Amino acid sequence: MSHPTPVGPLEIARENLECFADSVIRQHMLRAIVDAYLTQQAIAIILGEEIDDMQLETLWTTIAEDLKDKGISA
Numbered sequence: 053m054s055h056p057t058p059v060g061p062l063e064i065a066r067e068n069l070e071c072f073a074d075s076v077i078r079q080h081m082l083r084a085i086v087d088a089y090l091t092q093q094a095i096a097i098i099l100g101e102e103i104d105d106m107q108l109e110t111l112w113t114t115i116a117e118d119l120k121d122k123g124i125s126a
Contacts (some may be wrong), residue, residue, distance in 0.1 A: 081119050088115055 088111055 081115075084119070085112060085115055088112075 092111055
C-alpha cells in the first residue's frame with residue numbers, strides 16, 4: 053500500500069524545516085570556507101609566502117569534497 057503524500061500544516065512545517073536546515077548547512081559551509089581561507093592567509097603571512105589562486109582553489113575544493121563526504125551540499 054502506498055503512502056499518500058502528506059498535506060496540510062504538518063507538510064508546510066516540514067518544508068519550512070527543510071529550508072531552515074538547508075540554510076544552516078550553507079552558513080556552516082561558508083563559515084568553514086572563510087575560516088580555512090583566513091587560516092591559509094595567516095600561515096602565508098607568518099611564513100612570508102604568497103598564496104596563488106591555484107592553492108586557494110585546491111583549498112576550497114578540499115573543503116567542498118569534505119563537506120560532500122559528510123552529506124552536505126550547497
